[in-house]
Amino acid sequence: MNPIHRVYILLLLLSSLYAEERIVREQAVMGTYAFVALPASHISSAGAIFDAMRRAEKSLSSFRSDGGVARLNEKRSIKADTILLKSLSYCRKLYEITDGYFDCTIGSLTKKLYRFGTDEEAIPSKSEREAAAVSMKGVKITGEIVELDEGRVLDLGGLGKGVGVDLAAAEALKSGVESGIIGIGGDIRCLGPCRVDIQNPFGDGTVGTVRNGEGQLAVSTSGTYRRYIGSSRYNHLLDPYKKESAGRLLSVTLAAKLPNALLDGLATAAAVMPVESAMRLVASQKTDALFIAADGSILRFGRGIEVKPAALGGFVLHPSLSLQEAARYMRREGR
Incomplete structure (x- = not known):
């Protein structure tokens, strides 16, 4: 669409x-x-x-090559700007108060498998979905440095x-x-x-x-x-x-x-x-x-x-x- x-x-x-x-x-x-x-x-x-x-768009975009989230998904570790850091603090808070139903690592599904919003949209198999790594516990923040565990992909579209x-x-x-x-x-x-x-x-x-x-x-x-x-x-x-x-x-x-x-x-x-x-x-x-x-x-x-x-x-x-x-x-x- x-x-x-x-x-x-x-x-x-x-x-x-x-x-x-x-x-x-x-x-x-x-x-x-x-x-x-x-x-x-x-x-x-x-x-x-x-x-x-x-x-906000530049910091949180997973589509733009210069987007903060896109760079983090690619490099796995970056020095984040204040907008991304604040947004990730919201991700953590929402993850807690929703019992994990709001999860900013949902990108392992939305970005990596379904590829929503691209010309390569696809419907993944059940086995592909089940293998996707989804959990905010795989996001590590130390000061301004943000790191992603293996398999984690961020999507802050939510x-x-x-x-x-x-x-x-x-x-x-x-x-x-x-x-x-x-x-x-x-x-x-x-x-x-x-x-x-x-x-x-x-x-x-x-x-x-x-x-x-x-x-x-x-x-x-x-x-x-x-x-x-x-x-x-x-x-x-x-x-x-x-x-x-x-x-x-x-x-x-x-x-x-x-x-x-x-x-x-x-x-x-x-x-x-x-x-x-x-x-x-x-x-x-x-x-x-x-x-x-x-x-x-x-x-x-x-x-x-x-x-x-x-x-x-x-x-x-x-x-x-x-x-x-x-x-x-x-x-x-x-x-």
């Missing part, structure tokens, strides 16, 4: 609640559609904000766009921007009031809305329906334990006052975990969440996301259901 989905990305910005007119600028960054929506008085800062995104949004938001604040919206693909940061509509994973239209008032809010969506080889059965979200594509949930959207990098990783992990574990994860992290199953049924956590079940022809599971009961609905046959 073409990695640049532009406005068809997981989250769509439809409108702003802020009184001052915002001007939108957009560019291709990290293999996808990136945008900034800023007040006219600060639109001159857009260039510096996109530059911040590109710093949080890289979130890192880019965090750097861009910091640049915006440094430039004096107090209100605006910044996004890379399905990862968005609201600076002040905004509205973000969640794309219908089955087609056109939207299925829900995230609204923010004062302060900052991170929003992240992870889904199995956009990037795959042949069919969504071989999508890019891989369970690091089963070493196969996720199929339990079609779409996961999270919203919280957290760094986008962390929220991005949490959404990625929730999309590949057993459903009940994903529910426990988002509850423990106090994020608003919207899970969409293959039949259109919806589970919502928190009050920060409005849902439109009629858009899917599905139903919203009642919040009074226990995690076990809700999980049983969400993982029924065909989901």
